[in-house]
Amino acid sequence: MDPPVPKPTTLRNILVRLLTFGILVLAVRFACLITLAGESCRYNNDLCFFHDNLKFRGGGETLFVRGSGRPRVPELWTTKKWRRTVDYYSAIFQDLIAEGFLLPNSKALCVEALAGEDVLALQENGVVNSIGVSENASPPLIVSASNRRHPFGESSLDFEFSRLNPLGRPAEFSDEVCRTLKQGGFFVAHIAAKDSYGFNSFLELFSCCRLVRSRDMDGLDTTPVREIVMKKENRLQSGNLGNKCSVPGYKREIIREAEALMEEEPKKPWIALKRNLKKVKYLTSMADVSYKQRYVYVDVGARNYGSSIGSWFEKTYPKQNKSFEIYAIEADKTFHKEYRNKKGVTLLPYAAWVRNETLFFEITRDPGKKIVEKCRGMGRVQSVRPSSNYGDNVDKIEGFDFAEWLKSVVSERDFVVVKMDVEGAEFHLIPKLIESGAICLIDEIFLECHYNRWQKCCSGQRSPKFKKTYGQCLELFTKLRENGVLVHQWW
Structure with a gap:
């Protein structure tokens, strides 16, 4: 007797059940895949589980797109x-x-x-x-x-x-x-x-x-x-400083911790000022400067590299492991060649001044001594040709507006250290820095103030090179500190 042939309806039911079971298995696996796709996909509008690695940037509400295979x-x-x-x-x-x-x-x-x-x-x-x-x-x-x-x-x-x-x-x-x-x-x-x-x-x-x-x-x-x-919040960007600036209170607090200024004129300034340098309280030894955009050192009147950049700033100044951009401002062309091979130092072969103009650069020497290029004396910049017995020791140089340059190079978010040794021009430069607002860009300044100091060579005689007095220098230092600038007496 032949076995009964299954009815078409029964066969259809079996196929439907098998298909339903297969779909159920796929659905369960599909749900597991979604669940394991990772928390980073939960809030994304895209179906990130279709992708192993999608682009992150997008428009609209899409923020986080990250696929995942088999997370563990x-x-x-x-x-x-x-x-x-x-x-x-x-x-x-x-x-x-x-x-x-x-x-x-x-x-x-x-x-x-x-x-x-x-x-x-x-x-x-x-x-x-x-x-x-x-x-x-x-x-x-x-x-x-x-x-x-x-x-x-x-x-x-x-x-x-x-x-x-x-x-x-x-x-x-x-x-x-x-x-x-x-x-x-x-x-x-x-x-x-x-x-x-x-x-x-x-x-x-x-x-x-x-x-x-x-x-x-x-x-x-x-x-x-x-x-x-x-x-x-919507706030106006500070941008370039105007002609006035307000030094914040936290910078003024630092000044109260600084070393005291020498109130009395030293009898032997070449000794006293060097001793005073050992008492200097550097800003970076008193405060954390980690949260600054850039770190900049400007040496105004740099002379040769070893004069202060190499001998003092690189070796002595505490930098908190920060890399500083260094600018050397030196008008005397005698020293320019040395900077060509100094990496990390930008030379500005001009004289820092209160405006852009041609100046006269006077080389100073002791009377009766012959000047040689290798032992070139210190120089002064003047806006008019000086009357001098050494006419061959006067050069024409280009001066630039130091305050405006500083405002174009650094911002309030930078940490800026300045050393200034400009043979008397500080009595022009400092007032311009204050009037222009550029002084607020300087965090710390080492300033040599030139006055008619007692001469080392000749007891009881003052230097005829400068007309300012020590009292006027002290007034300049005091004014800087009153304006919230941490200034140190340089030698």
Whole structure:
């Protein structure tokens, strides 16, 4: 007897059941793939699980696009140290949420999120639209990006957080925060500013933001840190300084800690002034200068490289491991050749002056002594030809407006050190710096003031080279300090 032939309806039912089962299996795997795609895809409008690695920058509401294959929990995440760090930042963010600086629907970014503990803390507190950036990616919490170039569009973030280590280019970082943060958005930073100078230098980097509050607190390892909360607002850029400037109070505080000026004229200035240099309190030994855009040293009246750049600034001045741009301003052409082979030094072969004009450069020597080029004397610049018995020792040189040049080269966000030895021209240059507002660009100045000092060679006789008195020099130093400039007496 032949076996019964299955009815078409039964066969159809079997096929439908098999197809349904297959679809169910695919759906489950599909759901698992979505679930494992990583937290960074949760808040993205794009279907990021279709891609292993998508571009980060985009328009509209798209912020974080990151695909993931088979994610696994890193061993680091299972350690007690990891959990302790997450809990620390969780407490920080809970305070910020309570104060209204951070909302559950905020698009949040953690900068230099080394292992992502701060990102996870945000997500555990309900801020699911959060991601971190660091040089090294750590999916799904951190994407790879420079802290000076975030992979997000302009005004796309509501909240940014950074636990700042010393930054190589802090100004570029601050500009990127200003670019990516929305108007009304908040930037929170933990910095190690130990003094008022460093704290205010940090604030000055963020021209787009207003300080909301700051507080001192314990860091992860109990090291003191300062938490700063800033809000992005429409603010006018400072741009170039006008003819007047106001030196902030924190710079004036530094002056109170500086060495005292010598009130009485020294009988042996060549000894007293050199001794005084040992008492100098350098700004960089009193304050943190880490949060500056650039570091610039300007030697006005530099003479040869070894005169002060090589012998003093390079060897003695405390630089806090910062690389300085060096400008040597020297009108005497005798010294120009030496600078051609000096890397990192820019020579300006002109005389610092109060305006752009041709000047006369007078070489000074002792009467009765023959001048040779190798032992060329000190020179003075004058706007009119001097009456001198040594007419062959007067050169024509080009002078330039030093104050205007300084305003075109540096900004208030830079750290600027100036040494000035200009054979009496300081009585013209300093007033112009004050009147033009350029003086506010100088953080520290070492000034040699030239006066009719007692001569080393001839007891009881004063030098006929300069007409100013020591009292006038002291008045110049005092005026600078009253204007908030940290000035030191140079020899």
